[in-house]
Amino acid sequence: MKLVIAVTHDRDRSKITEGLLRNGFQFTKIGSTGGFLREGNVTLLIGAEDKDVDRVLGIIGDSCKTRKQFVNVLPPDAGPVGTIIPSPVEVLVGGAITFVVDVERFERF
Amino acid sequence: MKLVIAVTHDRDRSKITEGLLRNGFQFTKIGSTGGFLREGNVTLLIGAEDKDVDRVLGIIGDSCKTRKQFVNVLPPDAGPVGTIIPSPVEVLVGGAITFVVDVERFERF
Amino acid sequence: MKLVIAVTHDRDRSKITEGLLRNGFQFTKIGSTGGFLREGNVTLLIGAEDKDVDRVLGIIGDSCKTRKQFVNVLPPDAGPVGTIIPSPVEVLVGGAITFVVDVERFERF
Numbered sequence: 001m002k003l004v005i006a007v008t009h010d011r012d013r014s015k016i017t018e019g020l021l022r023n024g025f026q027f028t029k030i031g032s033t034g035g036f037l038r039e040g041n042v043t044l045l046i047g048a049e050d051k052d053v054d055r056v057l058g059i060i061g062d063s064c065k066t067r068k069q070f071v072n073v074l075p076p077d078a079g080p081v082g083t084i085i086p087s088p089v090e091v092l093v094g095g096a097i098t099f100v101v102d103v104e105r106f107e108r109f
Numbered sequence: 110m111k112l113v114i115a116v117t118h119d120r121d122r123s124k125i126t127e128g129l130l131r132n133g134f135q136f137t138k139i140g141s142t143g144g145f146l147r148e149g150n151v152t153l154l155i156g157a158e159d160k161d162v163d164r165v166l167g168i169i170g171d172s173c174k175t176r177k178q179f180v181n182v183l184p185p186d187a188g189p190v191g192t193i194i195p196s197p198v199e200v201l202v203g204g205a206i207t208f209v210v211d212v213e214r215f216e217r218f
Numbered sequence: 219m220k221l222v223i224a225v226t227h228d229r230d231r232s233k234i235t236e237g238l239l240r241n242g243f244q245f246t247k248i249g250s251t252g253g254f255l256r257e258g259n260v261t262l263l264i265g266a267e268d269k270d271v272d273r274v275l276g277i278i279g280d281s282c283k284t285r286k287q288f289v290n291v292l293p294p295d296a297g298p299v300g301t302i303i304p305s306p307v308e309v310l311v312g313g314a315i316t317f318v319v320d321v322e323r324f325e326r327f
């Protein structure tokens with residue numbers, strides 16, 4: 001058993017979850033926030049058999065589109081909105097990042 | 110050190126957390142949502158010594174009751190409520206699922 | 219690749235996230251709650267190269283201050299506020315706890 005921890009972009013999320021449900025993969029959704037852009041995103045916990053990890057990652061990969069976006073980045077913990085004029089920076093957003101972690105023991109109660 | 114990641118059903122949650130506290134186990138609670146039923150549940154992070162993992166799983170197991178429940182399951186990302194008549198499906202809910210993951214290094218600051 | 223899972227105290231959080239951003243470390247923030255004091259805290263997921271784990275833990279350690287605090291601790295799942303007179307207990311709070319977990323596979327989509 002492996003645990004796939006996927007941080008997914010809001011835009012791609014419903015395509016990913018639909019793909020997982022259609023293929024019978026169980027998962028849990030956790031609301032989260034990006035460290036740099038501070039935008040809401042969703043972290044998925046997906047417990048899958050070792051032999052299914054490639055298919056889970058395939059579903060995530062097929063559902064994501066990376067796009068270029070200009071974002072106004074505030075310096076960390078900037079003051080109230082309006083006090084600082086942020087400078088637009090072009091970043092690649094969207095898509096997902098996934099961590100696959102080994103599960104020593106899985107139990108259902 | 111191991112990290113027990115437990116996704117617990119709302120009904121069983123306070124029994125599990127009371128059992129952990131009574132036995133001196135520390136844990137952190139994270140609000141989460143089920144992938145299939147989209148109901149709120151709680152994910153617990155429980156860092157425990159290797160020798161205590163069986164006791165932690167025992168406390169979780171003793172606190173959970175699996176029940177049969179008829180649920181109206183909407184197709185993934187169904188439209189606004191009322192546009193589709195969901196079909197009742199009997200599923201087993203409640204209980205908890207647990208992933209035990211090895212911790213290479215644990216630090217308190 | 220390792221995943222550092224850090225449960226951080228609200229007071230230390232912005233120092234930790236500023237330190238991570240200044241050093242170019244990416245991370246994801248998840249709102250969470252302490253098991254014992256039931257106060258809000260923040261769980262950080264920080265994926266870092268093996269060689270950078272010491273620096274990540276160093277940034278977290280430098281940003282945290284452990285303090286003594288008197289807290290009124292209610293028995294687990296106590297009734298409505300006012301029915302029980304909690305007894306003040308001195309605990310050490312603040313700081314952070316970190317779990318380092320091995321990542322078998324990391325992918326960006």
Ligand SMILES: Nc1ncnc2c1ncn2[C@@H]1O[C@@H]2COP(=O)(O)O[C@H]3[C@@H](O)[C@H](n4cnc5c(N)ncnc54)O[C@@H]3COP(=O)(O)O[C@H]2[C@H]1O
Nearest residue numbers: 007033034035036037038091092097244245246263264265
């Ligand atoms: N110092 C910097 N300078 C310029 N651009 C920067 C940057 N830090 C981040 N970015 C860009 O901003 C996007 C959003 O990052 P954020 O941290 O808000 O949101 C991140 C974060 O929540 C999570 N994430 C990415 N890498 C992570 C890691 N190593 N550990 C934990 N979470 C990670 O995935 C989300 C998307 O990351 P992704 O890399 O696709 O997309 C990133 C990246 O393209």
Ligand SMILES: Nc1ncnc2c1ncn2[C@@H]1O[C@@H]2COP(=O)(O)O[C@H]3[C@@H](O)[C@H](n4cnc5c(N)ncnc54)O[C@@H]3COP(=O)(O)O[C@H]2[C@H]1O
Nearest residue numbers: 026027028045046047116142143144145146147200201206
């Ligand atoms: N395709 C399907 N067809 C018919 N019935 C289905 C189904 N998918 C799920 N169910 C049923 O619905 C219950 C709730 O699933 P949900 O995904 O909302 O909520 C799940 C999910 O949040 C989490 N979970 C279960 N397995 C997981 C896994 N492998 N990875 C991550 N989270 C998991 O634990 C909660 C309870 O799971 P549990 O298995 O006890 O109970 C499940 C299961 O009995």
Ligand SMILES: Nc1ncnc2c1ncn2[C@@H]1O[C@@H]2COP(=O)(O)O[C@H]3[C@@H](O)[C@H](n4cnc5c(N)ncnc54)O[C@@H]3COP(=O)(O)O[C@H]2[C@H]1O
Nearest residue numbers: 135136137154155156225251252253254255256309310315
């Ligand atoms: N049975 C008990 N008797 C007396 N004092 C007690 C106690 N249980 C906890 N405390 C004290 O209360 C502080 C807050 O614990 P809490 O569980 O709310 O909030 C915790 C919890 O969210 C998390 N945490 C700590 N150890 C953990 C573990 N092994 N697994 C998962 N999360 C943990 O980190 C937060 C801070 O923990 P930290 O140890 O620094 O600080 C703890 C500790 O000093």
